[in-house]
Amino acid sequence: MKRVAMVSLHTSPLDQPGTGDAGGMNVYVLELARRIGALGVDVEVMTRATSSRQPAVVEVADHVRVSHLVAGPYEGMDKADLPAQLCAFAREVLRQEAEAPRGHFDAVHTHYWLSGQVGALARDRWGVPLVHSMHTMAKVKNAALAAGDSPEPAVRVIGEEQVVDAADLLVANTDREADELVSLYGAAPERVEVIHPGVDLARFRPQHRASVRAALGLPRDARVVLFAGRIQPLKAPDVLVRAVAHLLADDPALRPGLVVPIVGGPSGSGLARPEALAQLVSELGLDDVVRFVPPVGQAELAWWYAAADLVAVPSYNESFGLVALEAQATGTPVVAAGVGGLTTAVRHGESGWLVDTHEPGDWAAVLRRLLRDDAGRLALSAGALEHARGFAWERAAEATLAAYERARRTMRVTAGR
Numbered sequence: 479m480k481r482v483a484m485v486s487l488h489t490s491p492l493d494q495p496g497t498g499d500a501g502g503m504n505v506y507v508l509e510l511a512r513r514i515g516a517l518g519v520d521v522e523v524m525t526r527a528t529s530s531r532q533p534a535v536v537e538v539a540d541h542v543r544v545s546h547l548v549a550g551p552y553e554g555m556d557k558a559d560l561p562a563q564l565c566a567f568a569r570e571v572l573r574q575e576a577e578a579p580r581g582h583f584d585a586v587h588t589h590y591w592l593s594g595q596v597g598a599l600a601r602d603r604w605g606v607p608l609v610h611s612m613h614t615m616a617k618v619k620n621a622a623l624a625a626g627d628s629p630e631p632a633v634r635v636i637g638e639e640q641v642v643d644a645a646d647l648l649v650a651n652t653d654r655e656a657d658e659l660v661s662l663y664g665a666a667p668e669r670v671e672v673i674h675p676g677v678d679l680a681r682f683r684p685q686h687r688a689s690v691r692a693a694l695g696l697p698r699d700a701r702v703v704l705f706a707g708r709i710q711p712l713k714a715p716d717v718l719v720r721a722v723a724h725l726l727a728d729d730p731a732l733r734p735g736l737v738v739p740i741v742g743g744p745s746g747s748g749l750a751r752p753e754a755l756a757q758l759v760s761e762l763g764l765d766d767v768v769r770f771v772p773p774v775g776q777a778e779l780a781w782w783y784a785a786a787d788l789v790a791v792p793s794y795n796e797s798f799g800l801v802a803l804e805a806q807a808t809g810t811p812v813v814a815a816g817v818g819g820l821t822t823a824v825r826h827g828e829s830g831w832l833v834d835t836h837e838p839g840d841w842a843a844v845l846r847r848l849l850r851d852d853a854g855r856l857a858l859s860a861g862a863l864e865h866a867r868g869f870a871w872e873r874a875a876e877a878t879l880a881a882y883e884r885a886r887r888t889m890r891v892t893a894g895r
Contacts, residue, residue: 481521483522485524485587508538510874513871518541525547526567558631571600585885595637601644610647612659616634624714624794646890647671647888675803677871678804684863685780701849702738702739702785703786704810705742709743709744722767723764724841732849733767736767737767740755741771788845791812791824799818
C-alpha cells in the first residue's frame with residue numbers, strides 16, 4: 479500500500495471542531511491520515527472548497543496533504559444542499575487521479591455517506607477497493623431523535639444503503655455500530671471491520687489543575703462540570719442545563735462553587751435557533767453558573783478537560799464519542815448517556831458513569847453523587863487514564879492499513895469494470 483485517497487466531502491479535516499458541521503469526524507480524519515502518513519503511506523484527503531481564499535493544497539505533514547476541490551458555490555451551502563453537488567465533486571475527485579500516473583491510488587477511504595457516493599464511482603473507475611466509515615447513520619439517529627430535532631431525510635437513508643452495498647469493507651467504530659450496519663442496513667458481516675478510533679495521548683494528558691484553571695479564568699476551588707461539542711439537539715446540552723437546575727433546586731449549597739462551561743458553537747439543526755440554549759439558561763436562572771465559551775483549538779480544549787471535575791456527554795446518539803475519550807485521557811471522569819459508541823468510550827463505574835435516560839432528574843442525581851464524592855471521583859480519574867491509554871491513533875492506523883489490504887484482496891468485481 480503506497481497511496482490512499484481519503485474523501486471527506488462535506489467538511490474539511492482542517493475546520494475548527496465545534497463550528498458548523500465540524501466535529502469528531504474532522505478530528506478522526508485528520509488524526510488517522512497523520513498516523514497513516516507516519517507509517518510511510520501517502521494520504522491525500524479530498525474535501526470541498528468553502529472559500530476562494532483556501533489554498534488548493536495544504537501539506538499537513540510528511541506524506542499527508544489536503545486538497546480543496548471546487549464543487550458548487552464556495553459559501554451559502556449547508557449539508558442538505560450538497561447532494562446536488564455530488565456530480566461536480568466526483569468530477570474533481572476523478573480528475574485528481576487522471577492527472578497522475580496510472581494506478582496512482584491503491585485504495586479509497588470515504589467518510590460519511592455523501593463521500594461514499596463519490597467513492598463508489600472512484601472505486602469502479604480506478605479499480606481499487608472502497609473502504610467506508612459511516613460516522614453517523616440516519617436510521618440510528620431517526621430511532622432516537624432529540625426533542626425538536628428533525629429526522630434525517632429519505633435521500634440520506636437511500637444513499638447510505640447504496641454506499642453499504644457498494645463498499646468492499648465497512649469500518650465500524652464499535653461492535654454496536656457493526657451490529658447496526660448488519661441489522662439495519664443489511665451489510666454482510668464479513669465485510670464489516672471494527673476499528674476503535676484513537677486519542678492523541680501526547681496532547682490530551684493530565685495537567686496541573688490549578689494552573690489550567692488560572693489560565694482559563696476558573697476559580698481554583700470550583701466544582702466544574704464541562705460540556706464540549708456542537709450546540710444542537712443531538713448533542714443534548716439542554717439535558718445538562720436542565721439537570722443543573724434540578725441539582726441546584728435540590729442542593730442549593732452547591733451553587734456558589736459550581737461552574738458549568740459550555741464550549742462550542744451552534745451547528746446542524748441548532749442553527750435554526752442559535753440563541754435557544756442561552757435563553758434556556760436565563761429562563762432557569764443559571765446565568766451565574768453557566769459560561770458559554772466559543773469553540774477552541776485542540777490545545778486549549780485539553781486545558782478545559784483537565785480543568786473540569788466532570789465532563790458531561792448527554793448526546794442522544796454517538797457513533798463513538800471522541801470528546802469522552804479525550805476527557806478521560808486528561809484524567810477527568812465522564813458522565814455520558816448510555817447510547818451508541820459511548821458505551822465503549824466510557825467504562826461504566828470505572829472511568830465514568832453511563833446514564834440510561836435523558837431525564838434531567840436522573841442526570842442531576844448522578845452529578846450530585848459524584849460532585850459530593852471526592853474519593854469516588856479520584857478513583858474514576860485513575861480508571862479514566864487507564865481506559866484512555868488503551869486507545870491510540872497509532873494502533874488505529876495500523877489496523878486501518880491492514881483493513882485496506884484485506885479489502886484489496888477481497889474486493890468484488892462490478893459489472894461496469
